[in-house]
Structures are given as structure tokens and as C-alpha cells.
Amino acid sequence: MSVIELRNINKIFGNKISRVHVLKNINFSAENNQFNLVLGPSGSGKSTFLTIAGGLQKPTSGQVNIEGQPIEGLSSKDRDTLRLNKIAFILQSYNLLPYLTVKEQFVLVDKVKNKGNLDSSSLDSLLKKLGIEELQEKYPGELSGGQNQRAAIARALYTDPSIILADEPTASLDSDNVKEVGSLFKSLAKEQHKSIVVVTHDLRLVDFADKIYEILDGRMKLKE
Amino acid sequence: MFLALKEIKREKLRYGLIISMIVLIAYLIFVLTSLALGLAQENTQVIDSWHIKRIVLDKDSDINLSQSLITKKELSTFKLSRKDAYIGQASIVVKSKGNKKESAQFIGLDKHQFIFKNIKLLSGRKAASNREIVVDEQFKDDGYRLGEKVSFNSFSGKYQIVGFTKGAKLSVAPVVYGTLSAWKKMQSSRSDFKASAVVSQSSNFKAANSQLKSYSSGKFINQLPGYSAQNSTFTFMIAFLMIISLIVIAVFLYILTIQKIKNYAVLRAQGIPAKILVIATICQSAILVVSGLIIAALLTILTAVFIPTAVPMSFNLPILLSVAVGLIITGLIGALIPARIIVRINPISVIGE
Ligand SMILES: Nc1ncnc2c1ncn2[C@@H]1O[C@H](COP(=O)(O)OP(=O)(O)OP(=O)(O)O)[C@@H](O)[C@H]1O
Ligand SMILES: [Mg+2]
Numbered sequence: 001m002s003v004i005e006l007r008n009i010n011k012i013f014g015n016k017i018s019r020v021h022v023l024k025n026i027n028f029s030a031e032n033n034q035f036n037l038v039l040g041p042s043g044s045g046k047s048t049f050l051t052i053a054g055g056l057q058k059p060t061s062g063q064v065n066i067e068g069q070p071i072e073g074l075s076s077k078d079r080d081t082l083r084l085n086k087i088a089f090i091l092q093s094y095n096l097l098p099y100l101t102v103k104e105q106f107v108l109v110d111k112v113k114n115k116g117n118l119d120s121s122s123l124d125s126l127l128k129k130l131g132i133e134e135l136q137e138k139y140p141g142e143l144s145g146g147q148n149q150r151a152a153i154a155r156a157l158y159t160d161p162s163i164i165l166a167d168e169p170t171a172s173l174d175s176d177n178v179k180e181v182g183s184l185f186k187s188l189a190k191e192q193h194k195s196i197v198v199v200t201h202d203l204r205l206v207d208f209a210d211k212i213y214e215i216l217d218g219r220m221k222l223k224e
Numbered sequence: 225m226f227l228a229l230k231e232i233k234r235e236k237l238r239y240g241l242i243i244s245m246i247v248l249i250a251y252l253i254f255v256l257t258s259l260a261l262g263l264a265q266e267n268t269q270v271i272d273s274w275h276i277k278r279i280v281l282d283k284d285s286d287i288n289l290s291q292s293l294i295t296k297k298e299l300s301t302f303k304l305s306r307k308d309a310y311i312g313q314a315s316i317v318v319k320s321k322g323n324k325k326e327s328a329q330f331i332g333l334d335k336h337q338f339i340f341k342n343i344k345l346l347s348g349r350k351a352a353s354n355r356e357i358v359v360d361e362q363f364k365d366d367g368y369r370l371g372e373k374v375s376f377n378s379f380s381g382k383y384q385i386v387g388f389t390k391g392a393k394l395s396v397a398p399v400v401y402g403t404l405s406a407w408k409k410m411q412s413s414r415s416d417f418k419a420s421a422v423v424s425q426s427s428n429f430k431a432a433n434s435q436l437k438s439y440s441s442g443k444f445i446n447q448l449p450g451y452s453a454q455n456s457t458f459t460f461m462i463a464f465l466m467i468i469s470l471i472v473i474a475v476f477l478y479i480l481t482i483q484k485i486k487n488y489a490v491l492r493a494q495g496i497p498a499k500i501l502v503i504a505t506i507c508q509s510a511i512l513v514v515s516g517l518i519i520a521a522l523l524t525i526l527t528a529v530f531i532p533t534a535v536p537m538s539f540n541l542p543i544l545l546s547v548a549v550g551l552i553i554t555g556l557i558g559a560l561i562p563a564r565i566i567v568r569i570n571p572i573s574v575i576g577e
Contacts, residue, residue, distance in 0.1 A: 047575050077497075080495045080496075094490045097487050108226065167576055
């Protein structure tokens with residue numbers, strides 16, 4: 001099933017004098033057991049694509065459906081709720097609040113969303129799988145880059161989202177950590193039926209992806 | 225509250241510094257307020273103790289008691305009731321062997337009139353002759369004793385302290401109550417003066433002579449030398465300290481918010497409502513101000529306990545509480561700027577960086 005679907009998306013920035021047509025007629029859909037990788041050079045529109053897919057900004061034209069529902073008419077509050085419940089964002093950095101321990105990052109989620117989060121045994125096994133179960137009392141500043149990113153992934157998965165959108169999640173990681181994150185995304189798609197969309201120019205992730213797209217000059221095409 | 229407390233716990237040094245800043249400002253505000261109040265009281269205490277509504281002075285005295293002299297003739301048309309009294313005021317320096325000189329306000333009274341009758345004695349008795357005086361307790365604190373003979377500046381003769389009273393201060397100097405006749409002797413140049421002023425506890429007391437004028441006690445107090453200048457100086461200082469604390473809190477929270485803005489943007493992208501972050505900031509501001517106020521209040525209590533009685537400070541709980549409430553409101557206003565920034569965070573700004 002298509003969990004996330006973009007139809008005929010166009011995004012134009014600017015006014016009459018200076019216009020940038022960043023996304024041109026993008027059609028994209030992601031299934032609930034797929035790890036999709038979107039590649040493209042800097043400035044090609046990857047982040048713009050991702051934020052439109054996640055409902056953070058509106059396309060100039062076209063339609064975005066999440067679990068079959070168009071999100072066009074949703075109020076900004078409803079979009080917040082949608083992101084809190086169904087969509088997780090993982091970014092290159094700033095994913096964790098520096099003054100909360102890893103464990104407290106989950107407590108913060110509980111404060112705003114008290115239903116549908118992982119129960120403590122699922123959280124424990126997730127943390128174990130990520131290899132950070134010993135680090136729960138640590139602050140983000142005390143973690144390595146790889147540990148930080150794995151904690152960020154745990155934080156994103158805590159709400160049990162159906163969609164994970166990630167923008168350059170591996171940009172600051174060394175190859176070993178990239179491999180771990182890559183295989184983690186892959187297993188999340190296969191075992192937990194998540195729909196994963198990663199935009200990046202990190203080619204080290206291609207081995208793990210089910211589908212690879214490329215954005216060039218505002219157009220998106222499937223590579224393999 | 226969760227976020228607010230966790231952040232303070234994690235950033236103890238930062239928050240500790242800002243709290244100590246608020247402590248100092250709040251303590252300064254408390255002390256200045258008490259000092260302002262104490263000084264204001266010592267300016268007017270004796271007048272307040274008389275409970276007068278009107279005061280009649282020479283119309284050319286510029287509403288200044290020490291510039292006002294009223295002659296027998298001007299008073300000839302007055303009929304004084306039980307609620308009216310003459311007072312004769314003179315600035316004096318009290319001297320005695322073995323004690324330090326003391327600047328004081330001499331108030332000459334008629335012993336048949338209400339002020340004399342209403343003097344509340346701490347010890348001793350009221351004056352029975354022109355050479356006897358009742359003085360404010362400050363003289364006692366400074367080592368003067370009952371029965372002691374004192375002299376006034378260059379005036380001849382000795383006066384004997386026969387009683388102590390309390391709460392008798394005028395223009396921040398202790399009052400020496402004597403008789404009108406004694407006062408008259410001090411006015412050497414002309415002898416037909418009767419008093420400096422006529423005061424009355426009834427609000428419709430009129431000046432029955434064109435050379436005299438009647439003023440309300442409020443107006444008279446405001447015109448006491450230096451009184452309103454002093455009060456406005458203090459008000460100005462306290463207001464300025466309030467504004468300083470507003471800016472300190474606003475700048476501090478602003479900088480902290482700016483530092484966290486990327487994290488907040490990610491939280492917003494993750495669907496965490498801005499409301500939670502705004503509440504955390506407001507809570508932090510409240511925690512900062514309230515904990516600063518509590519420590520400052522403790523310091524103020526210590527000050528009140530250990531301060532020498534000679535320092536004119538008056539710790540008035542309702543007034544200090546309203547100052548504290550003012551500071552809390554100030555803190556909340558200070559949180560508005562960062563709150564506005566948080567509400568306007570655009571999550572996209574952080575994505576793709
Ligand atoms: N708010 C905006 N206003 C105007 N132009 C914008 C805006 N946001 C993005 N752009 C432009 O759109 C284009 C695509 O930007 P985007 O951030 O999506 O690229 P990207 O592929 O993510 O690049 P990178 O790999 O460097 O992160 C760029 O040319 C950028 O300047
Ligand atoms: Mg980008």
C-alpha cells in the first residue's frame with residue numbers, strides 16, 4: 001500500500017521577477033515496507049521535496065496523500081498532530097534536545113502524545129538493537145556522532161510512525177556508522193513495515209535501499 | 225515545567241548566574257523600598273501622630289513651617305476648639321555633657337491643647353514648666369537619660385528631659401517637645417509672635433486672617449523640605465531597577481532561546497506543539513524570578529534583623545509583596561520576546577542544513 005504519495009508536485013520559489021522552479025511535476029510514492037533513497041546534487045531540491053512530503057510546506061501545485069488522505073486542507077495544528085503520530089523526521093543534527101538525557105527525550109514525547117508510543121519492552125529491544133541501551137542516562141553532548149544519530153532514530157521511532165523522512169542522516173558519520181544506519185533503515189522497512197524516505201548525497205547508502213531516485217534539474221527519476 | 229526544570233538542572237551555572245543577578249537586583253529593590261519608606265516616615269512621623277487635617281501658616285512662608293511666624297494680633301480673631309492647637313517649631317542642636325550633639329526639631333506646645341494632651345510617653349512624665357522637655361526615644365538610644373539637663377545651641381539656660389516619647393520624628397530629626405513659652409524665648413528679634421502654625425484635626429478649619437493661609441496636611445507634607453524630591457528619587461531608582469531586571473531577564477531568555485532555535489525547529493518538525501516550548505520559557509522565567517525573590521527576601525529579612533536602629537528603614541510587608549509581584553510580572557513580560565520567537569519558528573529553516 002502507498003503510505004505516502006506525491007502527485008504532480010511543482011514548487012516555485014520567488015516572485016514575478018526572480019522565480020526558481022525547484023520541483024517540476026514530481027510523482028512519487030512509497031510503500032510501507034520500502035527503504036527509498038533520493039539522491040541529487042546540492043541545491044537540486046531534495047530538502048524541498050522532503051518537507052513537502054512531510055507537510056512542512058505546501059507545494060505550488062499538486063497533491064500529497066498520507067495513508068490515502070490528502071493533507072492539503074489540514075490546519076497547521078492538524079499537521080502537527082499528523083507529524084507527531086505518523087511521520088518522523090530525522091535530520092543531520094539537532095535531533096535531540098541537549099539538556100535532556102536520551103531517556104528523557106522519550107519522556108518529552110510522552111508529555112505531548114500519551115497514546116500509541118512504544119511500550120517499555122519494545123523500547124528496550126529497540127535500544128538494544130541500536131546498541132545504545134547502556135547510554136540512556138547520557139546527554140546528547142556525551143555521545144559520539146554515531147551514537148547520537150542512533151539515539152535520534154530511536155527518538156523518531158518512539159512515536160511508532162508509519163513514515164520516516166530523513167534528510168542527510170549520515171552526513172556526519174564514518175563508514176562503519178553509515179553501514180549500521182543503512183542496515184537499520186533496511187530492517188525497519190522489512191521487519192516493522194515502515195515506509196522510509198531518505199534524501200542525501202551520501203552514496204554509501206545505496207547498497208541498503210530498495211529503490212533509488214535521483215533529482216536533477218527539478219525532475220525526479222527512478223534509477224533502478 | 226518538565227523542560228524548564230530539566231534545562232535549569234543541566235545548565236546550573238548559567239541559571240545560577242542569572243538567578244544571582246536577579247537576587248541582587250531584587251535585594252536592592254527591597255532595601256531601597258524599605259529605605260524610601262523609612263525616610264518618608266521619619267519625615268512625617270510626628271505630623272502623622274497628630275492626625276491633623278489642616279495647618280494654618282503665614283501666607284508668605286512658602287508652605288514651610290520653619291519660615292512661618294504668626295503674631296498674636298493675626299490670631300486675635302481665631303477661636304480655637306478642642307481639635308485645634310498652636311505649634312512653635314525651631315531647628316535646634318541639643319547638647320549635654322558626655323553625649324554627642326543631636327540635631328533636633330523643637331516643637332513648642334500649649335499644655336491645654338490636644339497635641340500636648342495626646343503625647344504618648346514611653347517613660348517619665350509630661351513637661352510641667354518651661355524648662356522641661358519630652359524628647360523622642362532616639363535621644364534615649366543615643367545615651368540621654370531621664371532627668372538629664374541639656375542646652376540648645378546658643379540659647380541660654382538648661383532644659384531638663386522629663387519624659388521620652390516614641391515615633392516623634394520631623395524631617396528625619398528627633399522631636400523635642402517643649403512649651404510655647406520656651407519657643408517664644410527662642411524668637412529673640414520680636415516678642416509678639418504666638419506660634420509657627422495652627423494645626424487642626426477638623427477638615428474645615430479656616431485661616432481667619434488675610435495674612436494667614438490654611439493648607440491640607442497632605443499638601444503641607446508634600447512641601448516638607450526635600451520630602452517629595454526624596455520620594456521621587458527613590459521611585460525613579462526603583463522603577464529603573466525594575467526596567468533593568470526586565471531587560472536582564474528578556475536578554476537572557478532571548479539568548480538562550482536563540483541558542484536552542486535549531487533544536488526547537490526540529491521539535492516543531494517532529495510535531496511537538498509550539499505551546500509546550502512557550503510554556504517552558506515562561507515557566508523558566510517564573511522560576512528564575514521567584515527563586516531570585518525568595519533568596520532576596522531572606523537577605524532582606526537578615527538585613528532587617530541586623531541593621532542598626534539608626535538606619536531609617538521600614539520593612540512593610542504589603543508594599544514589599546507588591547514590589548515582588550511587580551518583579552514577577554516583569555519576568556513574565558521578559559519572557560514574551562522569546563515566546564514570540566518560538567511561535568514564529570519555521571521548521572523548514574533547519575531542514576537541509
Ligand atoms: N524558501 C526558499 N526561498 C527561495 N528559494 C529556496 C527556498 N528554499 C529553497 N530554495 C531554493 O531551492 C533550491 C533547492 O533547495 P533544497 O534545499 O531543496 O536543495 P537540496 O537538494 O536539499 O540541497 P542540499 O543538498 O545542499 O541540501 C535551491 O536552489 C534553494 O536555493
Ligand atoms: Mg538539503
